[in-house]
Amino acid sequence: MNCAVIQFAGSGGDGDCYHVCKNILGQPVEYIFHKETFAAQDFDLIILPGGASHGDYLRPGALAARSKVIKSVIDAANAGKYILGIGNGFQILLEAGLLPGTMLINKDLKFYSDDVFVRVENNATPFTNLYKNGEVIRLTVACKYGNYYADKKTMEQLKTQNKIVLTYCDINGNAAEASNPLGSMENIAAIANQEGNILGLMPHSERCAEEILGNTDGIRMFQSILQYVEGGKIHDCSRRS
Amino acid sequence: MFLARVFTFPRTGVLDPQGSAIKATVSNIGFKDIQDIQTGKYYEVRINACDVAKAKEIMKELCEKVLVNPVVEDYKFEIMEV
Amino acid sequence: MFLARVFTFPRTGVLDPQGSAIKATVSNIGFKDIQDIQTGKYYEVRINACDVAKAKEIMKELCEKVLVNPVVEDYKFEIMEV
């Protein structure tokens, strides 16, 4: 699986995503600087990392979504490549119009950094197929604008099309108010686009991928994509022969 | 040269967590006559343009492409020559 | 009932990192005629008061005690009856 990690101006989680692809998944990975473009066919997975692109000035992700590289990201998305936006990367996807909705400031107006439980709502995506539906996993959030908001119509669509992928919950999987620390609508932690090849998630799966860091619940997200992509390739080959 | 003053504010029905928090604080510290506070952003933009009409056109584009997030924000602007 | 519209903006000489970053981005994406962008905050406050003078007084206190950080911000407000 060929991976790309976009480096927006001010990205902070780019190194973390690169590390996971290269050292944990053992896959080829390249950085792409925000002033560059790339060809969709060169990559299978494109990661928009977390951090605070452009200092989160204006609105988180707003200025990064206007960088030169975004055109390539959109082309890749249209070509059916897998796009994963984590944290600030999710916000950039929202600002770029690749996913619906937006992020408001957290409900207590403060940066929030802690482990949270999320429930897998839909494992029929390239990003979650190694999880079970309804499974509760532990991930780390770290953001000030993670309070997902969408208008009524969008929310209906997300629900009817089953595009809500992860929701905040308590350890037993219940979506209580207290287990929704950022105030997200419908406890949303991650959503996918209609076609299912773009995922935006607020918690940082890339930081929960190693035993030494005390949590490996996140690595399965990357393994899911790997399996999906590699599986697809084998499938392609067999068709060609 | 023209100066545009842009205000953005939460669209009707959209939550304004800052506004509610400030409102709660000011009630607590004794501002009994404050009914409601809404928060938004304010921009002053200086534009090189030949006339007001052109400046308006530029500002409309700037607001829609960059300054405003239409999912949650409405906006207004005023333009004056400076 | 009165409506006050409050604008805050950076005091002269105080850095406006947001404004500069937005300005840099809009130049990059082709807004050649934008000379300068300054950012501030905008508040709409609804006040119960018997007359404009009283509303003004309340607003002045609210701005100085809560809404504005005088170390880095200046402010203006307008009041209208609603």
Added chain:
Amino acid sequence: MTAREEAKKLGLTDLEFDEILKILGREPNYLELSLYSVMWSEHCSYKNSKPVLKRFPTQGPQVLQGPGENAGIVDIGDNLAVAMKVESHNHPSAVDPYQGAATGAGGMIRDIFTMGARPIALLNSLRFGCLCDDRTQYLFEEAVAGIGDYGNAMGIPTVGGEVYFDDSYKENPLVNAMCVGIIKHDKIVRGKAAGVGNSVMVVGAATGRDGMHGASFASGELSDDNPDQGSPMQVGDPFKEKQLMEACLELLQNDWVVGVQDMGAAGVVSSTCETAARAGSGIELDVALVTQRDKDMKPHEIMISESQERMLVIVEKGHEDDVKKIFKKWDLDAVKFGTVTDDGMLRILENGKVVGEVPAASLAEGVPIVKRESKRPIYMDKLQIDFLKIPVTDDLNEVLFKLLDSPNIASKAIVYRQFDQTIGTNTVVAPGSDAAVIRIKGTKKGIAVSVDGNGYYCYLDPYEGGKQIVAEAARNLVASGAKPLALTDGLNFGNPEKPEVYYQFEKCVDGISEVSKKLNIPVISGNVSFYNEGKFSAVYPTPIVGMVGVLDDVNKHCTMNFKKQGDLVVLLGE
């Protein structure tokens, strides 16, 4: 106004003015006086503390860089080293807690990447008045948000710190930040302006009028009539600093870089005279070439401005365009505005015309050292009590609840939850434990870091208090499985002109020295902040110690929670 009167207005004493006359052999002009005024302030010159700081043990085979540079550096083996330093931003934080704390963190981070090290962890040490006070609540919340927003936007995890509340800090809160970076031995860069003819450049943000005379402001007590409080507050720009950090770390890979220095307090003047003094050289510069944010800036304003997110870079002649190219990639300015000379002078030009000229070393090191009187405070005798005479209540449960309810003992999660603790994917042990543990990617190693202080102990007995905090920091590291290597200190005290305060200062330093010698944990960097007083009170003597230790196998770290039922619980020590 005579030059002497002007000097007085700028905070220089008669003795210092006489010294300037002696150095120059003539009367200084206003620009030159301004330079001496900021460089000879306590904040920049350490004139009140230098002789005492000499008592610290600063050597050891593990020390690669001791005090005197932007940060200290200690060897952790495998050609790797750790850079670290503590710095205070107390006075700015009392005026604008958000920006004061943010720019404090920013300055600290610059000190680390200036040396060529990549910052991998932040810590902080905070002291505020009682939380029942509205103003304190505001200061506390804003300072925490300010530090948090800056570090979070920089993408550097905050892994530890401490917070105490006590009335003695009500008027003058303490905000100290600590940064830790990682570097290869052969990539260490020092702040030296060496090599006649080499180019002196300013990189990063444009220069504005912000924080004028901030350094001398930090060296006076907080009061309403301090005129410097009227100058524009420094505002932090973490986005620009992040770009600056990446640009500098890229720049420092090149061997044509001669020296780099952070432009912190007293910006251009401190960075130029200090780098020149360290190399025994001089610098000739033209202020008109410095990129300016504000209109009509005067030469002295450009020289002493404290605009943030700027650095001084000295490169071999002919490499100016290489520097520009790197900085352009990160959307930053880089301009050559001076040249290294061999005459030891800091020569300031404006559009080619000389407007000031003083020996660089006299600014950096020439301040007349002040001999302060030191006197044991009387309160110390009154405070000694017999512990056996303290009555024991029947209901110890209630006492326990009371203790747990105290903000000083309660969990600090409301604070560190506002800090990104895990970005960088190295945080093995996050805040909430004795020390934080960070793994070093590409090796089996880890480091443990902790920051500790105890104003109460130091107030009761400055010497014993000083000893305690080093011991506590060392215990924290050892309990996490690390071998302590070195420490950095932040010395926060009241007005040193008061003999009782000076006594506290001296004794704390002696206590710290004593234990760091015994445990072989040398002091490799630090910071002194005096005049932490308000109208009504002075802060407790509050030295803090940041310590770093190494774990050869990071898997063998230890955390403090009970692991399983039936495990033995043993009390070690007396």
